[in-house]
Amino acid sequence: MVQRRARKAGIRTKIGCHTFRATGITIYLTNGGDLEKAQQIAAHESPRTTKLYDRRNDVVSLDEVKKVVF
Numbered sequence: 001m002v003q004r005r006a007r008k009a010g011i012r013t014k015i016g017c018h019t020f021r022a023t024g025i026t027i028y029l030t031n032g033g034d035l036e037k038a039q040q041i042a043a044h045e046s047p048r049t050t051k052l053y054d055r056r057n058d059v060v061s062l063d064e065v066k067k068v069v070f
Helices: 002-008 017-030 035-042 047-052
Strands: none
Touching (some): 002 017, 035 047
């Protein structure tokens, strides 16, 4: 259902329920949330599982991109 609605909205990136889970956990942690609380919210047994959904390190700043010089 999520993928079908994403396509209708013009989103071509693969998206699913886990996308929303990762977004929620990442935003919570970015705003100062605690990993242990995020683990509880997500109902994960292990903090390692919760860390898999943390996308904070996936963001590359423009300053980093500017370091690529040819």
